[in-house]
Amino acid sequence: MIDDEALVRQLFQTNPEQGCSWLFRxxxxxxxxxxxxxxxxxxxxxxxxxxxxxxxxxxxxxERITTSYRAYLFKAVRNRAYNYLRWEFARRGDELDTAGSFPDGASAALKDTDPTSPADALQFDELYATINQTIADLPPQCRRVFLMSRFEQKPYRDIADELGISVKAVEANVSRALTTLRRVLKNGFLAFLFFLSMY
Structure with missing residues (x-):
């Protein structure tokens, strides 16, 4: 029975468009x-x-892949996600943009190249885990408001309307989340921003 890698390599040899279509599906x-x-x-x-x-x-x-197609695609997606996070942190710093759409220019910041050495990637992963845990430990409403603003990029007014709270309450919850993140991350967050500035 032919495995996925052998199948897709055969497709690319005969018809690259079919190979790409198969990988996508x-x-x-x-x-x-x-x-x-x-x-x-x-x-x-x-x-x-x-x-x-x-x-x-x-x-x-x-045409240049020497590893498996699957491994290449997962690595490329992971690298672009890292670069997106770097772009987001660098763009926003301590301020949260209230625009409600996918940021213009984000695609230009997403590169296929490996953004980090293994040591840097490990440091990034550790910091990322700390950020995740800190957000997970926020009070439920504070966490929901922060995620809607920071990661879904919803305007404060839309968040307030969706949750049935005031805009002031949204601002207070975002401020509380940021204060918690600053306190927990301290020098780690500053080191991360420095790391971002190197690329």
Whole structure:
């Protein structure tokens, strides 16, 4: 019985377009779920995966792959998710943008190149885990408001209307979440911002 890698390699040898189409159908959903581990919102995850497949085809990356196609795609999605997070942290700093759409120019910040050395990636993963745990430990409403603002990029007014609270309450919850993150991360957050500024 032929395995996925052998099948897709045969497809690329005879018809690269069919090979790309097969990879998209086979891995789109798993790759979106993988990206969601990092970026919190399905819209952004789908954009990241779409960018990976677009570059995979337009730059003919399939001609240069020496590992498995699956491994390449998962690594490319992970790297783009890292770069998206770096772009978001650098763009926002301590301020939360209240725009309600996927940021213009984000695609330009998403590159296929490996953004970190193994040591840097480990440090990033540890900090990412700390951020995740800190957010998870917030009071439920504070966490919901923060995620809606920070990761879903919803305006304060939309959050207030959806949750049935005042805009002032939204502002207070976002401020509380940021204060908690600053306190927990301290120098780690500053080190992360410094790390972002290097790229």
């Amino acid at each position: 086979r891995y789109h959903a798993p790759l979106c779920n993988h990206a969601l581990r990092f970026v919190y919102t399905r819209e952004v995850a789908e954009d990241i995966v779409g960018e990976v497949f677009c570059n995979f085809w337009t730059e003919r990356a399939f």
